[in-house]
Amino acid sequence: MQKNTTPCYYGDYLQLDKVLTAQAPESARYGVEAHDETLFIIVHQVYELWFKQILHELKAVMAVFAGAEVKDEQLTGIVHKLKRIISIQQLLNQQIAVLETMTPQDFMAFRDYLVPASGFQSIQFKMLEIGLGLKSEYRIDFDKNSFYSRLNQPDREFLQALEQEPSLFERVEKWLERMPFLQFNDFSFWQMYQQATNTMLARDKAIVEQIEQIAEHERDMQLNEIGRTYEKFAALLDESKYQALQQQGTFRLSQKAMLSALFINLYQEEPMFNLPFQLLTCLTEVDEQLTIWRYKHAMMVQRMLGSKIGTGGSSGHDYLKRTTEKNRIFTDLFSMATFLLPKSALPALPSAIKRQLGFYFSPQA
Amino acid sequence: MQKNTTPCYYGDYLQLDKVLTAQAPESARYGVEAHDETLFIIVHQVYELWFKQILHELKAVMAVFAGAEVKDEQLTGIVHKLKRIISIQQLLNQQIAVLETMTPQDFMAFRDYLVPASGFQSIQFKMLEIGLGLKSEYRIDFDKNSFYSRLNQPDREFLQALEQEPSLFERVEKWLERMPFLQFNDFSFWQMYQQATNTMLARDKAIVEQIEQIAEHERDMQLNEIGRTYEKFAALLDESKYQALQQQGTFRLSQKAMLSALFINLYQEEPMFNLPFQLLTCLTEVDEQLTIWRYKHAMMVQRMLGSKIGTGGSSGHDYLKRTTEKNRIFTDLFSMATFLLPKSALPALPSAIKRQLGFYFSPQA
């Protein structure tokens, strides 16, 4: 690394001549400048800068997964980058408080000038959603039908092309499917697992049947739910049943990927699973943070507009509320607890396998 | 204030002998102590301590509102106490991250011992909800029917009695109704307001009709919504129409209270409205923080249990999700933006009235 030849100047390095001259309130063009429009612009520019950073990390993560094989030392980097994304998302969630310092009345002083612009038109945000795995087929109808109509042609075509690329969800799914931990010649792990889970579900059933302080219709509701959980367990190891539930949207991950993810969760303390488990946990948190952001954002929009329509011509608040339910990505990981067992009920790993999950070098050796 | 006679000792003052000996993990009674059960206990004890503090503030606020008249200097204290409640709520929301350091597997090591105990049985939390104004009739069905069945008799009777007491919602409603700003002899404020809002709605309608990049069914959806908003505006000043919408749950506040709240929002910068406006804003934030807590809590429960049933014998996660939608209190204030006007469109207050909203002492005088 040779020394920098030309001295570097802070303002030039950050290109502040561009960044700090990019705030042009519309209100100033049409009448009196609205004091708060600058806040509105800067808040959104900051969002876009963070989105660019998240996409920068996401791209690096995808590049590794695109490779034929993910080396252990590469996992360290992937987890590190995902943790950075999460830390940025936490900041984005806190940032909403800053925009909430704008009163609805102050917003009204310039909102009409923005029509029909709207956050729906943030290309980077859509790149992020699509990149993570939220492609059209998984979106709520509004997104499916009307979203693209709001974009100009180049933006629309760019995103539609992107929908053809493999997403992080798909990359991780393939990586999980490649995991070699599913069949261990003679070790009948999955049978033992099934016995243990049956016991567990039977107890849950007993609990609901025994509880006294509970209305009948409610008891039934819960017994039905346990019934559904039985089905899920049964489907885990039955290819056709699994695919049936996958069709209904109960599972999104493929069966093989789901089983790998489950195994990693069950034996998360084995050294070799430390990084894979961190990776799966990070993906869950990325999804959770995104959903919390949608929710807080929906609340903020309701405070700002009440039941008025958004500048993008949609009922912003209701739209956003609906996305918090439906626009999720790693729900299989998020609900993994359904299939877990307490450590005490875990089948012990045969020492040969346990050895395989440890480090080559062992201090005691 | 005379000097303390007996010297005060930190540990005695805080009664740590009681507080720090109140953690008895059930798992230790039935088998091996589960390391994380202590976290589970302490997290909930901390919640209860904060609930006690919030109730302490709430009680002081209610006492003032119970008086025949709320003096201006008392408003300072009320707003101060509500801001403290909000600051505690923000902490409660952040606290969820601590419980999330418990993995589902670690939770499984002791959850069965807790059956059928559950957070539903937190008397203080229910006192808080009822005190704010979330009485049975406003709760989701589960709460209505099954909630009380989970309590022992003394707790049940205590809360049922509390439901008969006036809530903060009702106290504030009465206070708003007493506000003397609704009829100013000759100043025809509300007519002017209506004209201004009609113009505004007409423009919104025009926007939706003009927007090109939008599916027809969506345009209709939004025109209907504007229609509903028209109705709301029409109802604002028509007693019978208002009561009709109130029946349907569109409004919860009485018409008089709603109009006062609206007037305060519209002229929030008048000195005399500074504290009342802060008060209304605080109530909105108390409600918002409570809802965000419910939402994050629901997410956490899903991560912890998946689709398993909660120790209270309910589908914790779905139940909690539903409460975030329905169990709201100050929604009228939260959606106030529907009825606001930009400052530029506000009818100017006659100087006589403006004078009334200022301070007695004026430097310029």
Add this chain to the structure above:
Amino acid sequence: MQKNTTPCYYGDYLQLDKVLTAQAPESARYGVEAHDETLFIIVHQVYELWFKQILHELKAVMAVFAGAEVKDEQLTGIVHKLKRIISIQQLLNQQIAVLETMTPQDFMAFRDYLVPASGFQSIQFKMLEIGLGLKSEYRIDFDKNSFYSRLNQPDREFLQALEQEPSLFERVEKWLERMPFLQFNDFSFWQMYQQATNTMLARDKAIVEQIEQIAEHERDMQLNEIGRTYEKFAALLDESKYQALQQQGTFRLSQKAMLSALFINLYQEEPMFNLPFQLLTCLTEVDEQLTIWRYKHAMMVQRMLGSKIGTGGSSGHDYLKRTTEKNRIFTDLFSMATFLLPKSALPALPSAIKRQLGFYFSPQA
């Protein structure tokens, strides 16, 4: 407000073509691009955008104070803007966690390319410090002597000119001095105040003399401190003594301004003081947030560089640590507690004066 003629497009409105193309890692110019340099650039660009927003609010606040008289309704706006600044500062403090996701080793991959650029060269940050009132004479030596040498001529001249402008500190000082609450014809407030404070200090002295569990040298240390506090109280009402302490840097505010600030603090619950008290509290918090930011920033730099020198050629960490002590602005307000009295010991205001501090309109009337 007439309808927007040309339709507004999100990306154009935010000028994303400029904002999102302003990241050019130096490492890419000299060799392999360092992955984390993009984070480094974006973090600093976001800081600059927030600084611009803070300066936008500060400018609006200053404009009001520059006027001959600050109307009560204007105070609402000033407090609102200061609260927004604080909310942005809280975000800036949390943002440090994002940069901390960069390991020292990752920083080393590009730091040499940045020499001699450094945060010292952030013009906006210096505008903020100077605007608030942190002019050269109040800075630590490093800032005094070497800071300007790091800037190019236009930047240097711009800031040196700015140092001649009145700062927020000076504006607020003048505003406090204009306050008409210092002499009330016959009401001998300050004598009563002095008696009350003497009693209080005497008790403090007694406490220190009585405490048993305390080393002698420590008891002396504290008695000296109480002695100094006595002096301060004595100086409060003695112009020449006050100026002497002001020379020594014990006080920065003028005596008149200090007394007004104290009076507002003592009677903060009087309606007329609600906004002035909020204003003073906000100024304290702006100062506190700035200091916490400096402190966290210093810690982060130590983690990043250890005892290496910063790219600006300074021992970043030590420098920053020192600024947290010395570069404060509203310390008089921050230490106001020294001069407060418990409500119970407050001289009651004569009803005539109390009336003056209330609203013109009184419901009971």
Add this chain to the structure above:
Amino acid sequence: MQKNTTPCYYGDYLQLDKVLTAQAPESARYGVEAHDETLFIIVHQVYELWFKQILHELKAVMAVFAGAEVKDEQLTGIVHKLKRIISIQQLLNQQIAVLETMTPQDFMAFRDYLVPASGFQSIQFKMLEIGLGLKSEYRIDFDKNSFYSRLNQPDREFLQALEQEPSLFERVEKWLERMPFLQFNDFSFWQMYQQATNTMLARDKAIVEQIEQIAEHERDMQLNEIGRTYEKFAALLDESKYQALQQQGTFRLSQKAMLSALFINLYQEEPMFNLPFQLLTCLTEVDEQLTIWRYKHAMMVQRMLGSKIGTGGSSGHDYLKRTTEKNRIFTDLFSMATFLLPKSALPALPSAIKRQLGFYFSPQA
């Protein structure tokens, strides 16, 4: 795990009869109850509950380190528990905002009743400090001399005994010393490291000598600093020199432990170092969070008391400020950056060694 026989009730499980009846304001005993004293009590009780939780985690971590050997799977648990401690510390830092909702005037309404009680008397906090490794010899004088004098005899003796126990710092030091990575037969790592670092320091020196915009005295200051850094590097591999610097307090860790920690930092991406590196990072953050808490706490005390003395009879604010500088524990890890190299300058590990740092099982095999 057999089913719970007696049904568990929320309030009994949490022993709320004890926890929620432990708030007895002193002000109520001596006169009118001060509204805010309840907040003061509850805030401190919550602190103590969290301290108990942190000590619970710390104890479990220490137990593992006390063992003859730390298994890889045990490291997962240690890191997990340290991360939980950090997450609790972050909450404690945010909690200060709640206490800051108490005005100095409100505090004055009861502070005299608390004399001479003070936070110095929190046994659990001292247990935490001592447990982490902050024993008397490392404390600021005030703590050394006067701290114990404030405790009753049983508390004093308990803590003095604790000072004899091994601390986390000592446990980790021993664990690092046991690391087998320091001498690799023929691989002359440390020579290569020394060459690389000499080059790096030479460049730093060159930078300082070349920079133009810098005052001479400042240039000298920095050259001296680089000189000191040279010494540190020289000492790293020279036992006697190292011990000399250790005497002066430049290093606290033993030379062997320091070198292990450095090696782990340099090759943090090797799978086998993933958990050890996380562990060292966690210790740094525990220390950082503790220091930030001390700092914010010091600010809060200044706002609350100004230059008045604390109830414990000390100048709370100054005392606390000093502790943020001196009462640190893992400073060697915190300043590790001093000794790092950019990846590009790192000696490549011989494949034999690299193999040793990987997993036994390799997918490609």
